[in-house]
Amino acid sequence: MPRSSRNTASPDSTNPVGRMDNPVVRAPDSRARAGALSVTGPAARVVTGSLDEDAGYRTIRPRGTTDWLLLATVAGRGRIRSAGRNEVRCGSGDLIAIEPYAAQDYGTDPATGRWSLRWIHLDPRPDWLPLLDWPQLAPGVRRLRVDETVLSRLVQDVDRATSVVRSGLPQGARLAMNAVEDALLWCDTQNPNRPVLDSRLLAVLAHVGDHLDQPHTVETLARIGGVSATRLAHLARAQLGTSLMAHVERQRMDLARQLLTMTDLPVATIAARTGYPDPLYFSRRFRAAVGIPPTAYRQRSS
Template sequence: MNLRDPAESFTPTVRRLLAGEFDEHAGYATYRSNGTTDFLLTHTLGGRGRYGVREASREVLADEGLTTLVRPGTLHDYGVEPELRHWHFLFVHFHPKPDWLPLLDWPEVAPGIHQLRSGDQAFERITESLQACVRFQGSVLPQGDLLSLNALEAALLWCDTQNPSAAQIDDRLLRAIELVDRDLRAELDVAVLARAANLSVSRFAHLFREQLGVTPQRFVERRRLDAACRLLELTTRPIATIATEVGFTNPLYFSTRFRHHTGLPPTTYRHR
């Protein structure tokens, strides 16, 4: 590809972040020869985008399921890919907080351009978070900017679950983990979690232990007991009530497992 020599596109002024959603067709293009001083993230919902690469006879494509990150000072030569002639995407220009920098260490596909491909579950969560980022940015609430920033951070954290250089969890297991976190009082045996992950019980149990280092049953129990610890620390609710709220139907069994987990019975743990 030969880089075009178009007129320079408008460069936005970004204080914290600038987010939006575009659904564009043939002819949409942006060109900034020096890029911007902020990071640019795009998240393709449909169609296909393209990114030109300086001093290279190729393009970087942005298909559905891909999230693309362009670093500050990198050429902006992007637009609708001419074959599909359509690109629907969410975008955020942002200046990262210092503690976000490890979350931006994505695989580099061209100088200054990084991409991640997400599984279905993570893709859905990234999309939800970025849509919230866009929505809060337009809020009349005085906290709108900070809410938008928090939503972007959530999106980056979900992206990190898909980063091959980070500790990855299979997308199917994420569905089961979300089911656990949604309601600890629910029936959460291995068969239920395997169905949520769309796996056989044996395959689910093997994959879960391989990736998380613990059986599904022990994982659920730990989540329940950790939640019980927080409730004992922060509330005055009766121990039997807390046991029920975290999914134990038998208070005596709860006390036994709690002591095994923390080394203390619930009453002593609360007093300490």
């Protein structure tokens, strides 16, 4: 079987544990980005990376691999062929999951001439399998469409998985697994097989999670979501089961508990980092939510 004349760090030509030993056909002008490979440890449960390919790129594995392969298109277009089905084009925000042992045939869409993507080879933990229950495109192939917010999160998480392993940290394998789980959880918010959050509400929740130290009101968050304050409040109540500001406070208190348990930061600093410039008011809100003051919570957790 012909093989590529170049050995590139990609999901197609790397076999860290002998799991991807099936025949592979690759176009010789593949241009995987240097350093795009990460292996999370001896078990190699996760391999992540990125590719930016031109019109000559194609990979064929008639027998597939023993693990899951996830392909997330970031820019350009790819094309996927599956048994008994015509080619399917994938644009930005299209995610493909190919199940173990399913034939793999994918590459750059010649009409576009470029395909930029993130990829994950994955032996999922049993509790992750529901997160891969995407709509079936063909036997052994699943497809999920995500919006810009979730795609951005996925890219960040995959890049983080690659980076922490490459750093050589002893905890790199577990950190990479956590990053990939985060990516799958974000994708799950868009899975039509599950209740799907409104994309405007999802953008607001993502913003809140990144800016818990900032002041928030329904009105300011409505501008983030591009929706009226009244509509946003309704969406939150309907899809979260609580008011938007109650959700914000719950997120702040979750972060406060983590900081009190895992750091020696002063309570005033934790208050500021969780969006409460007045430490006394923070202490009152913390006690109302948790049942004891912050200092007592820290002592109990130590």
